[in-house]
Amino acid sequence: MKVAGQSVPRVDGPAKVTGRARYALDLTVPGMTHGAVARSDRAHARILSVDTGEAEAVNGVLEVITGASLAPLDLRFGHVVRDHPALAVDRVLYHGEPVALVVAETRRAAERAARLVSVDYEDLPAVMDADEALGEGAPVLHPERIERTKDEGLDQGGEALVGNLCAAADFGWGDVDAALAAADLVLEGEYRYPMLYGYAMEPYNAIASFEEGSLVVYSTAQHPYMVREDLARIFALPLARVRVVVPYVGGGYGSKSYTKVEPLAALGAYVTGRPVRVALSVEESILTTRSDGARVRARSAFAADGTLLARDFDVVMDSGAYTDNSPVVCAKLANRCFGPYRIGAVRVRVRSAFTNTVPASSLRGFGAPQGNLAGELQMDDAADRLGIDALALRLKNVVRPGEEILPGKRGIDADLPADLDLLTTSLGWPNAPEGRGIGFGISASDAGAHPTSVAMVRLHADGSASAAVGATELGQGSRTVLSQILAEQLGLPMEKVAIVAADTGVTPYERTTGASRTTALVGRSLMAACADAKRRVAELAGEGAEFADAIKAFFGAGGEIIGVGAVRRHGEFRKMPPFWEIGCSGVVAAVDAETGRVRVEQLSTVGDVGFAINPALVHGQDLGAATMGLGAALSEQLVYDGQTLANPNVVDYRVPRCSDIPERLDQILAQRQDGIGPYGAKGAGEGTLNPVGAAVAAAVGRIVGRYPRELPLTPERVWRLAQTEDARV
Amino acid sequence: MSATTITTRINGREQTLRVDNAELLLDLLRDRGLTGAKPSCEMEVCGACTVQLDGLPVSACTTLAVELDGRSVETVEHLDAGGELHPVQQAFLERSALQCGFCTPGMVMTAKALLESNPQPTRDEVTHWLEGSICRCTGYEPIVDAVLTAAQKMAA
Incomplete structure (x- = not known):
């Protein structure tokens, strides 16, 4: 390959550094x-x-x-x-x-x-709390329920959507109660993940x-x-x-x-x-959109040798005043909360509740960080109690390549034990520097959303080519990566290709730009469009003909050849999800004993992306996503004071600043070409975020002697935790 | 609403303008097509609207247009007026120091102002200087790298 796999400069870079890029x-x-x-x-x-x-x-x-x-x-x-x-x-x-x-x-x-x-x-009367909203006698926000559109193929639970229940997911397998009763160790706790902006x-x-x-x-x-x-x-x-x-x-x-x-x-x-x-x-x-906060009750049952026997999750999401995307977040939270482990018995119940607050919808991670906080902290806690190393406990239970974590879904297209080894080596686990704590974790997200994507390639008379796609350029670098795929497939230099994007009057249908899907799914539709265009060239001018010659031969002067390609839920894309997005991240952190302030000194991530079509862009996604995770771990939260938001501005809602970035950053790429996307690629952009909250909480817990159960880890919260006399809960 | 006549220099061109007394510098610039400086927080904490006023970085969202009188303002659009990218811009491209790009003009102007006052900053000094500029995409490290790279370029 000539262009794919190279950290070519962003095609939108010059416009953006000169202030000429138009928003x-x-x-x-x-x-x-x-x-x-x-x-x-x-x-x-x-x-x-x-x-x-x-x-x-x-x-x-x-x-x-x-x-x-x-x-x-x-x-x-x-x-x-x-x-x-x-x-x-x-x-x-x-x-x-x-x-x-x-x-x-x-x-x-x-x-x-x-x-x-x-x-x-x-x-x-207003209801501001999700648990209260689902309780008896709460004011009902939507007394007349409107039927769902048929748009999303949601995994729904059996619960009727009445009262303030916006959505529910309810599933499981095995005999959870019997496993809990027979286990050598059962952990039980309630965890809270904040609502974010x-x-x-x-x-x-x-x-x-x-x-x-x-x-x-x-x-x-x-x-x-x-x-x-x-x-x-x-x-x-x-x-x-x-x-x-x-x-x-x-x-x-x-x-x-x-x-x-x-x-x-x-x-x-x-x-x-x-x-x-x-x-x-x-x-x-x-005041327009925030993310779903969550209260997570989790139970995990282990045998003395560390085998994870059962997990039982009961989650209530605070989804705000309108439905928006919370049913999808609900379904994803349910799929992602128990982790990529072999578990004989699982019971998951997630309920999304209407409250009189800002409507909640999607945010990077999409249900995964909320559940991961509870799931991964219980792995750490269990390791301590069983006297087993926290890495060894995970390696014992984590699924191997190809294994299913959800019955009937695509098997895991990643090597999680190898990823954990890469991560923990980077972190120096288990040997934390003096006074420091190491925390790390893993997650697997059913990514890619519903696989519908259409691309159109136009071959021009001068030997250049453009492609029209409906994917939006949010900064993730989609135009650059898609340009690379177009150039690679047609054997053209980057200077001779262009991407036209995101105009529903001009570009073909694209379901969404989310769920880390663009590289894998738009990339594959673009490859199909290139193949279609090449087939037309061969039809017109014979195998091996230059397309510029074929255009001249057919039209005389000017003209163009168009190829179209589509990805749909069919063939190799039939089994959901299209790919799994792995999160594998960890930190080394310190706590100021006097103030409770947490300082993350090292952040390590493993980007299990199959193949990095542009490694520099993948690094950017991995660090950017993990940094958002640090924000949620340490400072970000929307706070209601009575019926109004107390901090709807960028001063009181504190996102990470330059000085918050860890001194040591290690972004590792795992490229095993095991994805469904072009050249074995999978998506990136959310994974590294998902385990960060639990990882920071675990590092803090290892320093202060007790695992936190609520984010963000503000100085006051950590200081109070450190003062608590109790042994580990 | 009263207005004031001011004489100012915008990106090297002297101009006499009649401005509303309540008008913000950011609106004055953007209404004239200089949309590189971006509105975001509108409370002087995010840095996306940073321009240089007599060489110093200021938030255009909280500077009144009348304050331009007798002074000179430079925006990101002026940096490549000679046909070449400024070393800070080149370094941002080389170090992949941008993603969505919305903060980038403000970051570039902030970095340029730093290097004009302190041509060889330490990493800590760069970090401190950028504390008033938020980037939500990159995780900052590539931006700090870019500023240090630009310092090397400008010294060479």
């Missing part, structure tokens, strides 16, 4: 107006009336739009359940929910007017306009084709007349999955007939 926020369209959102200051209330008079009187205001003013349009969106109104209609379900949209000639006028929208509410630095924004009977939207969406479906339904347009264009995106990490502000901008354009931009602030973005 949705940088675009303007002629005649553009500005939308600003008036938001609920109640957690749960009935809207009695909305007075827009003062707002309408502000100079420059064109329209003040409320949910009630838009009947008969059905404003609700959602790819699993269409329950999320773009503007509240008769009730608000959380503090910060959009109630009205002001459209004005300037952003300043729109924002000033939005503050003058006056709403008369009748307060209703992705803080993609470009806040949610979109520009919408209606042009010649089509709705055109520029947006920050990770999944433009999903947004297209929501918009088509709201405005009763055919998919062919909704065009969602996604230029460069200033960070995604899952937080820009699915529909956010696009319906608001489109409603503004629908009512005013003018193009409308809706650009949220960071605080408003926090």
Whole structure:
């Protein structure tokens, strides 16, 4: 291979270092107006009336739009359940929910007017805690349940979705109770993982306009084709007349999955007939989407020799006011919580609860970090109690290549014992430096999502080639990696290939840019498209002909040859998941005994990616994801004070800063070409994050003598833990 | 709303402008097509809107446009005006010091300002200087490497 496997420079690098890369926020369209959102200051209330008079009187205001003013349009969106109104209609379900949209000639006028929208509410009882929401007598957020769309093939449990139960997953195998009764050691504990905010630095924004009977939207969406479906339904347009264009995106990490502000901008354009931009602030973005916090009750049963006999997980997720993507997170949390181990008996019950809080949806890791915290800490705790080394305990139980961890699913396409060896060697396990603790862990995520991906390759008369794909460039480097695959397949230099991406009016269908899928699945559809194009060249001009010659021979002058390729759930992609994304990460940490402050001094990761088409980009994903894990481990958490968020800003919600980065970083690549993607590649981008929370907690536990059970490990929490007299729980 | 006439130099070109007294420097620049500086936190903690004002790095999101009067502002768009990338930009490319790129213009301007005041910083000094610039993608290490690489390039 010539180009694949090389750390070629990013194709978007020059545009990004010069400030010329265009993000949705940088675009303007002629005649553009500005939308600003008036938001609920109640957690749960009935809207009695909305007075827009003062707002309408502000100079420059064109329209003040409320949910009630838009009947008969059905404003609700959602790819699993269409329950999320773009503007509240008769009730608000959380503090910060959009109630009205002001459209004005300037952003300043729109924002000033939005503050003058006056709403008369009748307060209703609110429920702020997920366990309480599922209990008797809690106020019910969605008394009239809307049927699920048939979109996602979810693994559902048998529980009826009533009360505040948003989603449930319930499965298992073996006799868990008998295993618990017969075990030499049973560990039981309750663990808590915080609700997080992705803080993609470009806040949610979109520009919408209606042009010649089509709705055109520029947006920050990770999944433009999903947004297209929501918009088509709201405005009763055919998919062919909704065009969602996604230029460069200033960070995604899952937080820009699915529909956010696009319906608001489109409603503004629908009512005013003018193009409308809706650009949220960071605080408003926090009020738009967060991740699901989780309370995890876990039991693990072991034999004296360390054999993991049974696991029993009972999880409640705090999923906020609307369904959004929480049912999928729920299903994934269930699949990922018990770990890549051989376990004779498993029982998993995950319940996602509606609460009167900001709606929760996807975030990097997607259920995995929440469950992994409990699962991996119990492995460490069991090792201590059984007098077995924590690495040896994992090696004894971890699955071997090809083994299933979920009955009927694809076997593990990775070598986990080898990954654990690489990791623990890097960390110097078990010999921690004086006063330090080592923590490490492993995870396996059923990644790739539903495998639907279409690519189109165009061979041009001058011997160059371009490909149109629907994958969005979020910073992960998709345009670079796909350029490499295109160049490799056609035998062209990088200078002669180009990727055109993410415009539903131009590029072919791509289900999502998430679940670490782009390299593997879009890559394979692109390879199929290249093969199709080459087949056409051979048909026109014979085997081995240059495609430029074939184009000239067929058309005379100009012209092009087009190849298409698709990946669908068929053939080698039939068995789910398309691939497993492995997490294998560890830390060396220190604790300041006086303050409880945790300092992570070393971070090691193993990227089990099958084949690194661009090693520098894989390193970037592995370090970036693990750093987000450090944020959740040490400082990040959204905190509710009563019915309002206490810290909806980047000062009080503290993400990792430059000085937080460990002095020693070791990003190891494991390349065994055992993936379904091009050249044996698998996905990267989430795996290294998933075990970091448990790893930091284990390192801290080994220093202070007691394993923490709740993140983030703030100085106060660690200091209190260190003061506790109890022996290990 | 009152307005003020200011004389300023934007990326080397002297201009006389009538600006609203409440207008932010960031909006003034972006309304003129200089969209390299990005709005994000809007409270002077993330560094994405960093530009150089008389050589010093400032957050354009919390600087008033009228403060430009008699002063000179440089944005990321000006760094390759001579047709060549600035050594800091080259180093960011070489060290893979960017992903989504949204923080990159601010990072580049912050790093450039550092190297102008301290041409041979230590790793700790770079880390300290970048504390006011958030990157959510990279994990920072490649950015620190890039700044040190740029220092070497500029010394050579």
